[in-house]
Amino acid sequence: MQRIGVFICHCGTNIAATVDVKAVAEALSHEPGVVFSTDYQYMCSESGQTLMREAIREHKLTGVVVCSCSPRMHEATFRKAAEKEGLNPYMVEIANIREQVSWIHKDMAEATEKAVILGRAAIAKVHLNKPLKAGESPVTKRALVIGGGIAGIQTALDIAEAGFEVDIVEKQPTIGGKMAQIDKTFPTLDCAACILTPKMVDVAQNEKIKIFSYSEVESVKGFVGNFKVEIRKKARYVDEDKCTGCGLCTEKCPQKKVPNEFNMGFDTRRAVYIPFAQAVPKVATIDANNCTMMKTGKCGLCAKLCTAGAIDYKQQDQIVEREYGAIVAATGFNPLKPDKFNELGYSTCQDVVTSLELERLMNAAGPTAGTLLRPSDKTHPHTIVFVQCVGSRCDVENERGKSYCSKICCMYTAKHAMLIREKYPDTDVYVFYIDVRTPGKNFDEFYRRAVEQYGVHYIKGQVGKVVEENGTLKVQASDLLSGEQLHIDADLVVLATAVEPDKSARSIATMLTASMDTNDFFTEAHAKLRPVESPTAGIFLSGVCQGPKDIPETVSQASAAAAKVIGLLAKDKLTCNPCVANSNEMLCNGCSSCEKVCPYGAITYSDKEFRGPNRTTLIRRVATVNEAVCQGCGACTVACPSGAMDLKGFSNRQIMAEVDAICKM
Amino acid sequence: MSHNKNAAAVEQILRSSGVDVRKCMRCGKCTATCPAFDEMEYHPHQFVYMVEKGQIDKLTASPSIWRCLSCFACMERCPRQVEPAKLIEAVRLSVIREKGANHLKPEDIPAMLDEDLPQQAIASAFRKYSK
Amino acid sequence: MQDVKEFRPTIVAFCCNWCSYAGADLAGSSRLVYPADVKIIRVPCSCRVNPLFILRAFQRGADGVIMAGCHPGDCHYTSGNYFARRRMTLLFSMLDYLGIERERTRVEWISAAEGAKFAKTMNEFVATVTALGENKRLEDLRCKK
């Protein structure tokens, strides 16, 4: 019989206000095996833990039940405390009477009754708990970063700095991501390229970093410390090792009419191209969909011109298998395409552009060499209207947009307005806003400068309609503070479109078995305390893939993720989850049912000798679980008809004991 | 809103319209969209705000409720699904019902017809002026 | 037996640790109310739920059993919920075949971000089971006090 101690946490008033904690302690003290039962204000506090440790010592407890918050919160805390007192940590169970009781029930009698039942279930389970010992597994000392934007770059650089190998997988031909397309950065207005491209070069030159550009993650197997990843290197029809990046092919290719995605389609590029001058790796890529040679077999000009002999029309996609100890998701974002907002005229008027498009229109390396010209007639716009929150902050039921605030738009719009007024003082700039959100160092000062120093017209209200009439954009908008409806003749309208996670993130999350929220942002392990980790061990989050962020925040999170990765890779061995499957060889039929449902290939079979009746021996095929590989999902336990396969910590009998305790009325 | 002296009227309007005024984030897109802006004393966003504040008397007394075209542009464009047009209609109906009579009868229509009048306007007129 | 007291069902909810249990935590921290009749048992994955546990619950007097796991494709263990889905599909179909009310069993995929869905699902399920009344077809009377 176990000697069980029960501890009821008040959690201040979080629990005690709704649950009669004294009554719960009293009720549970009569349960079989319970030798000590008490309540305390904060069990997770130092003194609460001391209370528990003293009780373990004094009452020679063999098992502990803490009725408190979710085990996802403090199970580890209490298990550690028990371990310090020499009790096996897996002899501690939590009854969740906060999230599952006090926070959701109002009636004290009802809540108290439920708390007692949950306590009983935990006690029933502890009776069947066995001390568990965690195994160990080795750590592959290399990290994978998925995405080569500023987030991925920073994470990779920091990890490499600590002396570990890092691979970056980037689906585009070059790293750099969205930041490479941006003109200037707020609130300091330094040029994005000037601060980004040196980092890109650092990545290229770092011996610890290997870039898989124009590549995608194909599959992910394994678990923390031991991931096996297949990377698809898409055929770029150019030998990366031979190409010198001289750019001759990209100048001579006769196919000139391909819309240039780097410049948001405002100009064209060739079928063989290098996205931009500072691309890393600086290697040409043939766009097979547009290449005449690839389509018709006639041309081959680039191959003739290339002195390095790098062009290879027969190149195939290549699958590379690599092993990693940790994986960082840095899949980034895209601006929402505002084509569902018909009233704003994006699809019908050329001079209605998104903010990212404006970045290219203002960039010295952009299609207009930095002169702001209207896309339609290449004239200087004199009246410019900015519309905030396009597709952000929509109702969750609204299919046109996202429910969240995209966070960066207020600041980049202030930047745009300021830059335009600085460069073209004769321009009238209007910004229609719902709220101006500028929390951040020097952010509000920046916004105020746009208003006070640069005379940008900030109007509280929204644009309701944009129509084009004879080359002028008729903007109808509200000015809520004056109660007017405004009619502005604008030359250019800029939509601050919402950011949304890159489309590839969903499938990557599935491969990583990392969870995502309803907006397809990766979920963090804890919103406050573990913001750069996924709940899935060994998966880390960097940048906008976790939620909207500006560059400084992205970079800090990228470094934070790197620190977490370094912490992991610095270990030689990882302590495994001891709650793994194990096979009772006496009961095992060797039928292979379990093996078929194991996602990790953790189950193997061997013929073993057993004692048969009448002093005979017989050889039976039985299953063995590799405890370092098993992750403890339990799929095998249900596939097993004989009950030979069971899960430590969540055994059939433990779960049934909980069922019985709950149903016993 | 129970502290409001117009609580019953507010409750009635919210219930008959099915609108949740608290969803409004005061962006003003409804008003920016409104084609009858110049005709209206109170504008769509103000309807939402004033109902929330319980200023029903001002709204029922205002010609605005008869000027709204019921074109639903505000509903269509609202990013928060607040649906001001439904609210305006609810206020209007509360007035019509109180007076106990339709403001527009089918027999009145032929005299008012004019060649350019879109049929939708007739449907809209019934919506506005009849119970 | 039951007196005139209002019938309150006993409901066992098996929740996977990674999604649905976290969803329940989120429902809790968001203070989304659902009836106290629901008692949650934490399992590592929906694929840990043995049909035996479900029958056991009914045998011991549960009036409804719900299993909640990660959305298909989002399983922490890659494929657990796919197997669980097949198992439960067959088991529930069998229970139905034996004439046991189908509404007493339910499977729902609830992610860690869906606290609201968790509460909504539990409210619905409790209402459904309450409407069905006491489970008479599946319980073992010996276990009833």
Add this chain to the structure above:
Amino acid sequence: MQEMMKNRAYALLENGTVDRVLGWTRGEFAYDMTPAVFRNADEVKNGFVYNDFCAANLSKYLVKECRAGGKILVFLKPCDTYSFNQLLAEHRIKRDMIYVVGIECFGKADVEKIKEMGIEGITGITAKDGIYTVSTIYGDKAIKPADVMAERCLACKSKKHVVYDELIGNEGEVVEDCNRFDMVAKLEAMTPDERYEFWRGELSRCIRCNACRNICPACTCEQCIFDNPNSGVSQKAAVNSFEENMFHIIRAFHVAGRCTDCGECSRVCPQNIPLHLLNRKFIKDVNTFYGDYQAGEDPTAKPPLGKYEKNDIEPGEAGGAKE
């Protein structure tokens, strides 16, 4: 037929291909043919019997025999070969220790049906020219085999062997329109209340004798969970209505996707509970939800519960039966 089989047994024992023979012998009653192992030609000569009452599926006995070593000859009817394959797939038997002789089958007789005809005190049954002559203490009676054919044989799914080393008699065909799911469909069409009454009527007769489990070629666990005191669900006796329901549901679930529908469970049930209707429900559901699957047909096929599709039907959508 019996003589041909005996001759093959002699020959294979003689040339050392096998060292024993798994077949049938006469049991306590004239119609009671029971599985038996024959170790030499003499035992075969004296004991081996084969007739229309040799219904038992011999596959399961091979699990034990394979542990004894040597090589064994087994006679398998078409439906038995499915069980054989399934056992192979689950590594319960070793192919190289077994010599399979497939035997042609026209369906087996069900002695219960003979008894139902009012024939009592049976002392012997002989078959000649397509007629059974039943000797009783009251005299001989002649009956037509078709009138007393076992239910499971009337709905035979296949007369084709899926595995054998040699064949005696002719090879048959898979029966495409065997109608074996008719009764399942009929039950599905009932209301839940009707179904509940039906099953309560059937399962309440269960005496938990475990005959169904013991005969089942899919139930070859080293120790059944219902016998294992450590499993937490072992039961000594059925005390009330749900005990046996739970046993039968779990048993059906454990063999789901593995049951070849050989029908042995219903054959041996002393209470005549149509247990095969539980297994057939799972087979029908698997076919409907996940595509046709016949356990034992292909020993390399993945079982339906050991695989999945990303767009599998949801438990809530699986209509199965009428509400």
